[in-house]
Each structure stands twice: as structure tokens, then as C-alpha cells.
Amino acid sequence: MRKKQSTNFANEQFLFQVCELNSAIAMISGRWKSQIVYSISQGNHRFHLLQQELPNISEAVLARQLKELENHAILLKQEIPNTVPVGIQYVLTNKGWDLVPILESLCNWGKLYSEGKEISARIISEI
Amino acid sequence: MRKKQSTNFANEQFLFQVCELNSAIAMISGRWKSQIVYSISQGNHRFHLLQQELPNISEAVLARQLKELENHAILLKQEIPNTVPVGIQYVLTNKGWDLVPILESLCNWGKLYSEGKEISARIISEI
DNA sequence: ACAATAACTAACAAAATTGTTAGTCTTTAA
DNA sequence: TTAAAGACTAACAATTTTGTTAGTTATTGT
Numbered sequence: 150m151r152k153k154q155s156t157n158f159a160n161e162q163f164l165f166q167v168c169e170l171n172s173a174i175a176m177i178s179g180r181w182k183s184q185i186v187y188s189i190s191q192g193n194h195r196f197h198l199l200q201q202e203l204p205n206i207s208e209a210v211l212a213r214q215l216k217e218l219e220n221h222a223i224l225l226k227q228e229i230p231n232t233v234p235v236g237i238q239y240v241l242t243n244k245g246w247d248l249v250p251i252l253e254s255l256c257n258w259g260k261l262y263s264e265g266k267e268i269s270a271r272i273i274s275e276i
Numbered sequence: 277m278r279k280k281q282s283t284n285f286a287n288e289q290f291l292f293q294v295c296e297l298n299s300a301i302a303m304i305s306g307r308w309k310s311q312i313v314y315s316i317s318q319g320n321h322r323f324h325l326l327q328q329e330l331p332n333i334s335e336a337v338l339a340r341q342l343k344e345l346e347n348h349a350i351l352l353k354q355e356i357p358n359t360v361p362v363g364i365q366y367v368l369t370n371k372g373w374d375l376v377p378i379l380e381s382l383c384n385w386g387k388l389y390s391e392g393k394e395i396s397a398r399i400i401s402e403i
Numbered sequence: 404a405c406a407a408t409a410a411c412t413a414a415c416a417a418a419a420t421t422g423t424t425a426g427t428c429t430t431t432a433a
Numbered sequence: 434t435t436a437a438a439g440a441c442t443a444a445c446a447a448t449t450t451t452g453t454t455a456g457t458t459a460t461t462g463t
Contacts, residue, residue, distance in 0.1 A: 169386030178305035242397045259296030270369045
């Protein structure tokens with residue numbers, strides 16, 4: 150449970166109010182989260198399909214991350230009509246879909262420099 | 277200190293190997309990190325200027341986040357020539373600069389939906 | 404001589420996140 | 434009737450991250 154009187158919480162709130170960038174990053178920065186979003190965008194809508202894609206995740210952890218993504222309206226849970234027992238699927242909202250190209254650009258950024266693109270900086274002499 | 281034999285560590289490594297997306301997010305997802313990068317990109321190159329921008333951060337925490345960003349080659353530390361005592365400045369590398377527009381798009385994504393853009397999802401009936 | 408500024412570091416404590424274990428419920432297949 | 438699949442939940446433990454406290458070093462202003 151989050152302690153609302155902690156410095157940690159207060160600092161998080163401060164950053165959220167400085168810029169939406171910070172809340173955006175908070176929404177996607179949990180372990181497994183962005184990979185779950187990407188995997189759903191690729192068509193893995195069912196709980197057990199996500200488990201197959203992420204073989205090291207436990208059911209409890211997957212359920213928790215899905216719920217947090219749902220709380221942030223990045224995805225939602227739907228019952229699949231006319232299924233017995235009722236099937237559940239996870240689909241991205243428009244908010245979730247809008248995130249996908251941003252995740253792709255982050256991925257490309259990471260790839261570029263892990264593949265050895267040269268890293269340097271200008272020397273700035275003036276204060 | 278990181279425990280290399282933990283499940284937590286193993287899962288992180290697994291995700292890093294699945295896609296660079298996950299390592300990219302790990303690099304920017306610490307508290308204060310993306311705000312520090314943005315603030316440096318706006319010209320706040322000095323330790324004390326960053327402290328002014330982030331009045332709730334402690335010196336120890338700022339130093340730690342800067343060191344982690346430096347370890348990921350997003351920024352680097354430079355001595356300012358001909359200063360007594362020697363001045364230190366933090367500058368973004370090209371890798372860091374490439375991140376800035378991505379952070380901006382994350383920021384816009386967050387803003388759009390916090391300002392009330394409608395959130396919805398298609399109903400997918402087929403498995 | 405003394406305090407102040409700039410830029411840190413190490414050790415520790417508090418809090419948050421992640422992972423584990425042991426359950427639940429419903430339905431279908433053997 | 435018993436087991437298995439699918440989709441969970443709650444409580445707890447392990448680990449990691451964040452924040453706190455108390456230092457350091459070098460130089461300048463008073």
C-alpha cells in the first residue's frame with residue numbers, strides 16, 4: 150500500500166505536476182508493462198497467450214500488471230460474447246494504441262546505441 | 277547492491293534480451309531521471325541549477341541519478357576549462373539528445389489524455 | 404580564522420515494487 | 434468423480450529503489 154504521507158509519494162506528485170512526462174513514464178515503467186502492451190498490440194489478447202509470450206512471469210504478477218494498465222486506461226478487459234465458460238480478452242484502448250509508436254521509437258533508440266552507434270558530446274566551454 | 281541470482285534480476289535480463297524497448301525504459305524510468313534529462317536539454321548544466329529546478333531532491337539523490345544517467349551514456353560530466361575552483365557541468369551526449377523528442381512525445385501523449393480526450397476501445401468478438 | 408559555496412560520497416533506513424505460495428471459481432474432459 | 438484449464442485474488446516475503454544523515458574537499462569572501 151502506498152503511503153500518502155511519505156517523501157517518496159510527495160516527490161512523485163511534485164513531478165507529476167511539473168510535467169505529464171513524469172506521469173506518462175510512471176504508467177509504463179513497471180516490470181513487464183511495456184512488453185505486455187506491445188504483445189497485446191501484436192494480437193495476444195488472452196491471459197494464457199501473454200503467459201506464453203512471457204514464460205517467466207507468474208500468474209499473480211501478470212494479473213497485477215494488467216490491472217495497473219487497466220487502471221491507467223491503456224487497456225481494458227472484455228468478455229468474449231457467446232463463450233462458455235466466458236472468455237476474457239485484453240484490448241488496447243485508443244490511449245494504448247497511441248503509445249505503441251512511442252514504444253517503437255524508444256526501442257529503436259535503444260537498438261541504435263546498443264549496436265554501437267558512436268556516443269559523443271560537444272564541449273561547452275562557457276557557463 | 278543488485279543480487280545477480282534473484283528472480284527479479286533474471287526477469288529483467290530476460291526482458292532486456294526480448295527487446296531493447298525494455299532496456300530503454302529501464303534507463304529512463306528512475307525517479308527524477310527524465311526530468312533531469314529534460315532540464316539539462318533546456319540549459320541547466322550545473323548541479324546547483326538542477327537543484328533549483330527540482331527543489332525537493334536531495335543532493336545525494338541528484339548525484340546518484342546523474343551518475344546512473346552517465347553510466348548509460350545519456351549524459352556526461354565535463355570540467356569547465358579555466359575555472360578556479362574547477363566547475364563541473366553536465367551535458368547530454370548525442371544519445372541523450374536523441375531521447376529528448378521521444379520524451380516530448382511521451383509528454384504530449386500524457387497531456388492529451390489528462391486533458392480529457394475520450395478513451396474507448398473497439399469490441400473484438402472473435403478469438 | 405571562520406563560514407559559505409559547490410559538488411560530491413558512504414552508510415543506513417524507509418518505502419515501494421516484484422515475486423511466491425496457496426488458495427478460489429466454473430466448466431469440460433476422462 | 435476427479436482432474437485439468439483458464440483466470441484470477443490475498444497475504445506475505447524478497448528485493449530494489451528512494452530518501453536521510455553525516456561526512457569530505459577545495460576555494461573564496463569576511
